Amino acid sequence: MGFSIKRHTVNKSKKDKMTIMSRRFVCSKAGSRQPDKRDNNITNPRAETRTSCKAQMAICLGGNGKYMCHEFVGEHNHDLHTDSTVHMMSSQRHMSDIHMYEIDLADDSGIRPRFTVELMGRQAGGIENLSCTTQDVRNYLRTKRMSALSYGEAGSLLKYFVTQTKNNPSFTYSVQLDSEEQITNIFWADPKMIIDYAHFGDVVSFDTTFRTNRQCRPLGVFAGFNHHRGCTVFGATLLYDETVESFKWLFEVFAEAHGGKKPITIFTDQDAAMTIALTDMWP
Incomplete structure (x- = not known):
């Protein structure tokens, strides 16, 4: 039987600002989540794990220089971990x-x-x-x-995109960031790609099996054939992973870059996640 704890309040000495005079430890399920005022339309809220558990222990520094327990509540209002689930505790x-x-x-x-x-x-x-x-x-x-993808590499890539956009406003690119403001997925298309897609974009081949970059990030290429049966590229992407969410974002920005035009036929490598994304975004 077990449970995880977390440090709650602490009081330090006013003299050296280092010595801990008292400390309170509570159960990891103490308290409850406060309403999030940033967004009232959260679609997938995280499950509530706290149960306002009152179990806690408070210690203080005695006159003999040793810590002593001066408050203890041992009753929990939730089930404790068993031997088969103790490995899932945060502390373990x-x-x-x-x-x-x-x-x-x-x-x-x-x-x-x-x-x-x-x-x-x-x-x-x-x-x-x-x-x-x-x-x-x-x-x-x-x-x-x-x-x-270090800051220097990401900065160089964004600098290249900005330079291309200044030289030709028709150059387009999109960058997706995660919750920590880190770059995940990247898409770009130059003016020639946009013109070629407008003429020859009815049939498109898309594949993400190329991993020649040092980070082994999936490189995807939208390709097709022109009127001379020559291969032409309609867009390129560097993906963080090959998940449904990444593919949905990619197909959305690809269509936006090409004025909303969607291909009539698309050839893929039969990736399951890609199939789901295509069904939702380009039915």
């Missing part, structure tokens, strides 16, 4: 260097996070023996991929 979840090495190898081999966790769980004698969950693996990979 951490990622070791060995785990990060195995996750990197699995990701380079194209293994999805869910299967990576299952593999590591079998090696450890069960998922309950792991110190990380599938969501921890996804968060780790996301942080790693986001940091791969």
